[in-house]
Amino acid sequence: MNRYMIHLNSKRCIGCHGCEVHCKTNKRLPVGPILCEIDHEPLKPVKGVPKTEFSFRSCYHCDDPFCVPVCPTQAMVKREDGIVYVDQEKCIGCMACAGACPWTIPQLNPATGKAIKCDYCMDRLDQGLKPACVTKCTTHALKFVRLEVV
C-alpha cells in the first residue's frame, strides 16, 4: 500500500520551478532528467483577473506499478511503504520501465546510464526528513502527506 503522497497547494504555488531544481541538486542529476514537474493551465479570467491552477507531478508510486514487473533485472522495486524506486546497483539502463509506465516517468540518467525516478527521497525519509522538493519549496506550497491506513 502506498503510504505517502505529495500535495500541492495551488493557491500558494508561484510556478517558480524551485522544486525541480531542489530535486535535481539533491540527487546530483546532470542536465537532462527532471524528476518532478510543475505545470499550469492556460490563464483564464476569473472576475477580471487572469488566473490559473498549478499541478505538481513526480511519480504516482502506483499500487500496482507497470514499471516493476517489466524490469528484467528486478531493479525496479516497490518498498513495503509503497515507494517505487530504482535499485541503482541492479539497473542496466534498458528503460523497459519507461516504456511500461503510462506517463513515461522513469528517465535515463546520462551520467550513470541507468534509470532514475522519484523515490520520495527515501534516503531522507529514512533519516526522518522530508523530501527535498517539499523541504525547500519556495513558498511552502508542497506538503508531504503520510496516508493513514484505516
Added chain:
Amino acid sequence: MKKSVYSMCGMCTVRCPIRVEVEDNRVTWIEGNPHLLDHALCAKGSAGMALVDDDERPRQPLIREGGRGAGRWQKVSWPTAYDYITERLKKIKSEYGPESVVLSSRGGPWQNMYKTFIHAFGSPNYTNHDCTCGRNTHHASLSINGVGRKGFIYDIKNSRHMVLFGRNYFASLQIAQGNQLLDMLDKGGRLTYVDVRQTMTGIKATRFFQVRPGTDYALALGMIHEIIKRGIYDKEFIDRYVSGFDELCTFIEEYTPAWAAKECGVKEKAILAFIDEVAEDMPKVIFHPGWNLSRYKDSFYVSRALHLLNVLMGNIEVEGGLIIPKGAGDCGFKGIRMLDCPKPDIKRGDGVGWKYKHFDKGPGLAHLFFDAMRTEDPYPIKAWIAMRHDPFTGMPEPQRQKLLFDNCDLLVSIDTHYSEFGWYADVILPESTYLERDNPIALQKGTKPRLIVRRKAVDPKYDTKPGWEIFKQLADRLDISEYFPYNTIEDLYAWQLEGTGYSIEDFEEKGFIELTDKPLPLYERDKLDGQFKTPSGKIEIISKKLTEAGLESLKPYRSPNKPPKGMFRLVYGRSAVHTHGHTMNNPLLEELMPENSLWINRRAAAKLGIEDGDLVDVTAQNASYSGTIHAYVTEFIHPEAVYTVHGFGRQIPLQTRSYHAGLSDQKLMAGKLDDWDKAGGAINLCEAFVFVQRSTRNPKRRVEL
C-alpha cells in the same frame, strides 16, 4: 568529512540567508536558513551548486592579448594581474589625477569596501548599477520623506491590502517577502496588481488593472483624486507631519477616476471599487513605491505618487504599513566597525552633488560618466573598475558604450563569471563564487536588527580569490593599506567586532546574531519628528530640493507616445529562474529557461501573421541590433507592448550554453543611453520602440540535400 555552514545566498542580490551542507569539500545541499526561512529556497538558490562546478567561468586572472573584445586572453598569476593593474592605475593617477578612475559595484551590504578603496585611491567616483534599477524610487522617497528607498520596510504580513504597480514579487523573488504576501492573502488580505501584462504576481491578485504602457502615473493620480475627494486619508497625520497638502488638493482636481480610466484603458467602475476597498482597509494598505522603476519618462513621478498614497493612508510606522527600520542604536548596541575612508573633496565626474544637487551623492549616476569620457568635462575619465557590475548588460546600447569606454586606458572586471563588460575589459579578476568565499560582517536593519555574514562553504575550485583579498592586495600595492587593516578574514572579523562582546563563533549557532530577542516596538506616532530628513523636517509634498533644482514636485500628466506604425514599446522584466545577466549560463537554470521569448498581444500578432511559437525578428528603431526569438502570443499583454526577459542574447563564446541564446533587450534600446530622467536620475529603459516581424527563418520547406 561532513559539515554544515550558515551563509548568505549570492545567486541574486536579495542575499537570502542559507544553510549549506558540505561533504569532502563538495556542496551537497543548500537550503534557506531554517531559523529565518523555514528551509525555503528558490530555483536559483539551489542551482548555486552548479555555479561552483561550472568551468565556463574565469578560472584564473586574465589579461587581454588581442584587441578589446577579441576574446584572446593571457592567463596570468594573481601577483602579475595585481601588478599590471596597479602600474596602470599609478600612471593614470599621475597623468590625469586620481579622480579619473571610476569604480562601480552592485551596491549592497559590502559596498563600503569598494568605496573605501576608490576614496583612499583619491577618487570621489564610486558608483553603482542603480541608474538602471531603483534610483527613481530612491530619489522619489528622498524628495518626499527625506529618507531613501530603504528608509522603510513593508510590513506585508500584517497589511490588509498590497498595491503593486509592476512590482512582480513572484518573479523578482524575495523569498521572505513573497511568503509574507502569500500568508497575508491566506488570511483574506487583498492584492491589487497593475501592469501592462499578466504576471505570476498578477495571477494571485484580487484585482488586476491591465494598463496601457506608460500610464501608471495616470492611474495613481486618479486614485489620489478619489481618495482626497472622499476624505479617505489620515487628517491628523497629515496636519502633524506633512506640508503641501493644499497644493496637492488643487493639483489633483482635474485627474478624476473617469479621466484615469480612459487614459489607462481600464474601467472607471473598477477604480471606484478599488477605492471602496482602500477605505475599508486603511491604514493597512501598502502602495509599493516600486523597485526597478527605471522605465518610463515619468517613472520618478509614478513613484512619488505611490509614496504620496502611502502618506495619505497615514501608514508610516503603523502595523501593516511602512515601518522605519531600527538599527544597532535602538538595541543599545554600539554597532560594528566597517571599512571607511572619507570621500575626497573633488567634484564628482558625473556632476552629481554640484551640477545635479538634488541627487544622492553616495553612488551618483553611472551613466553620466559617459559624457565626461567623451568631453573630458569636468575632467577625463581614464579607468573603470567594475566590481560585479556589468555596464553592458545593465545599461542600454553596449554598442555605443564600447566606443565611449575606448576613451579609457584601463578597464577591469572583478566578477565570478564572464560579464559582457569583462569580455571587453583589459583585465578580468575572477572572484570566488559566494559558496567559495567569505564576506565581511554587515548589519541588517529592521524590526529585529541583526548581524549577518557570508561564510565560505568550500575551498575555491579554481584559482579565484575573495573580494576582501583582491582589494587588500591592490591597496597594499597602491600604498593605501592602512584603510584595509587586516591580512586574513579572521583579522577583519575580529576588527569589525572589537568591543562588541561578540566573536565570529557567535554566528555559528544560527548564522546571524540577533541584537534583540523581540521585535522592537514601533516609534510612537506623535514622536516621529526628526524621522523625515527633508530640509523642513516634514514630509514634503512640494519638495524644496526639487524646487531649487527647477523641477516640479507635482508634475502635470503627459500621455505616453503611441508606438509608430508597425512598432511596439519594448518592456522587459524578470523570471523566477534567472537573475538578469548572471545566471543564463548556469547549466541547471539554462535547462529550465534556455532563451527568452517575445510576448505579443494576440490581435497585434494576428495582424502581422504571427502565430504562437513562430520565430520573430525584433529590430531596434535605428536598426543597430536585431534578434530572432520565439513569439509567445497571448491576450494578456497590452497590444502596444511586447515583453521579454532581460539578460539574454549574450555574446561570450566561452559561455557555450548562453552564447547567442535569445535576444538582448538592452541592445534594442536605441538612443536610450542618454535618455534619462532629469528629476529621478534613472535611465528611461521602457521608452524604446522596436520593429517586430515574422522571421523568414520559420521553415517552409526543409532542404537537406
